[in-house]
Amino acid sequence: MRTYRARILSFENPSSPAEYRYMSVDDEGRIVGLSRGKPAITGELVDYSEYLILPGFIDAHIHLPQLHKRAMVSDSLLEWLERYIFPAEMEFSDADFARKVAREFFSTLIRNGTTTAVVYSSPHRGATEVAFEEAMKSGMRTVIGQVLMDMNGPEELLTTPERAASDIRAVASRWHGFDGRLFYAVTPRFAVSCSMELMRTASEVADRMGLYVQTHLSEQMGEIEEVRKLFPWAKSYTDVYHEAGLLGERTVVGHAIHLSDRERAILARTGTKVAHCPSSNFFLHSGVMDLRAHERLGLTVALGSDVGAGPFLSMLEVLRDAYYANAMSPAKAFHLLTMGGARALGMEDRIGSLEVGKEADFVVINPEPLAEAGEDVEVLLSRLMILGDERNVAATYVRGRELWAQHQNERKG
Template sequence: MRTYHGRIVSFEDPTSPREYGYMTVEDGRITSLSKERPSIMGELVDYSDRLILPGFVDTHVHLPQFYSRGMISTSLLDWLEKFIFPAEMKFSDPGFARKASREFFSTLIRNGTTTAMVYSSSHREATEIAFEEAMRSGMRAVIGQVLMDRNGPEELLTTPKRAKEEIAAVASRWHGFDGRLFYAVTPRFAVSCSMPLMKTAARVAEEMGLYVQTHLSEQAEEIKEVLRLFPGVSSYTEVYLKAGLLGRKTVVAHAIHLSDTERRILAETGTKVAHCPSSNFFLHSGTMSLPSHERFGIVVGLGSDVAAGPFVSMLEVMRDAYYANPMDPFKAFHLLTMGGARVLGLDGRIGSLEAGKEADFVVVNPEPLASPDDDLWIILSKLMILGDERNVTATYVRGKRLWPAE
């Protein structure tokens, strides 16, 4: 048993966070939270000049694009062809995939990310390596092999039959592993997937109870291409609806240029949205309207979308979330933590610091941006606008300190 002492803050409520001074953790779970020093504490870990926040959740990130950040373009389709497909092809080399995966997870952890929903490359072996390295890192992750069967380099394409076999093989080993790793069926987006491939993907996900992740309505040029490739559908969202890909375990990234009819489809199917503001600014894709999604009750979390998003740090992504949709820092931290957990359907286990939940948390140093005893709203506002990797002191998953390693 250990008791952590610090300025402990949890964001179950988007308007009024809860604050404590002590958090007791046993066997990876939070057993109690209190303002006063508890009578039974076990070992005391003193973070008295630090904040202790729920672990950050990144709901959308591409592992094989880790080295491709910062290469500018204003056209998603050109950017994919010029920079991303060549970068992802390198993952046919298992040695390279191993090194990149290791660096990827350790960097996320150093930035305070405790849970991530991850796109692997189109390679089965690189995807298995990503799972192995996620396991080794101690992080929580949902990972899937990217599926494409058209409009990409030959080496990255699959077939519905092969996709089905590869998903089944990798997911049967890793989905649910240690209650910490999960598989997501991952058709890249409608431009690079035929209807038979998407239908197959949806069927396997349904049969095996897997997550689904894909991209939706990011850029005008992309939407035009989708409507050209699928004549007879009335919207981008309808393509995924027809394929059977939408549902409670589905997370779509971006969802920027949607009609209310499309928002209604997302809401009715229980589909979740990964909002990736840094990526949207970087590629000049447009601005997702958070209030429009919220009006329909769509659950939204934040995603870095590395490498279209240049920042691994979710604190930096939060700054762009504020620029995209002005919001109170309490709300921004709520989206980052509880929002992310709800997107993944894991809010019963993580996303906030509450007794009974698993102890995923980040120790944050507010200095030099703010003093640890400043008003909480001011500290969080400064972290939201100016925070980055340098503010992260330690990252814990299930009560184990992953960074700096115990």
């Protein structure tokens, strides 16, 4: 057993964080004690007195092959995809290249305090297998899916419904549920690049194998117009996915910006979750997601970086944009980042907060030079939310295991 001494904050309550001084973690990586006073039995004592410990950050929407295509200014989402993203994803037909980027991708996420990421791979089965292998080695928790498209894209990136089904089955049967840490998400890119047949096939395989589903919904007006032309019978963009059987408890849709209340009600009724990606939405001028409207209808909202349209891997920087998009208290923002992410994945009984019985996924934060650990909690979290970035991350733990620490690097260097 190990006991950590720090200013420990957890955000299961969106209006006021729970606070402790000691957290004990057993050898299986489970939290077995939280207290304000020193516990009688501590095991090894790890002293982070000048630091904060927060629940691990959950990035609910990120694209691995777009790591090096951030900050490519463009006129619209569809132009950005054609000009920068499709060519970038084509390079992932080379498995060695895919492995090099995947390795860098997961280690960078960990350095940023992200303990769980929901990842879009490229449209290649090989690159997706490589992504799972590297995720396994990294120690992170991840949900990964091979991007599916069968129209409106370059030939090299297109699949067929039959090939998509066999790719999903092959990769998911090996990796879905691996070590209780890795999971598969069926990943049609978005309705613009998927036929109804492909989406239906994908949702059937997801249902049969109990997989997650992820896709993009209502990000930009031009995209919505395109969906209207492609699926003229549908009452709305959301209706296209509903008809395809893609919506449900295990589905996370990215963006969900330009929605009617009728569409929000369909998402809520089916239990579909939303990954809100404010940095990406500002970057591509997609619009501002209305958090209150979503919550009024009972939708679960998580936060995503959406790298590469989002420029920041640091979820602290995404928090700042979440605050600019929808005014909220720092405690609420950290709640969305941690509990929101866990709920979106149906993992709230295991991760998302620091509570006895949960798995110990946490981030050690050095609040300096923005604030001191002893600062009033509201001020402390406010500074981190608006000014924080990867420089404030001192160490990252998943299931009680230290995956990375600043001091370790200094020693090595």
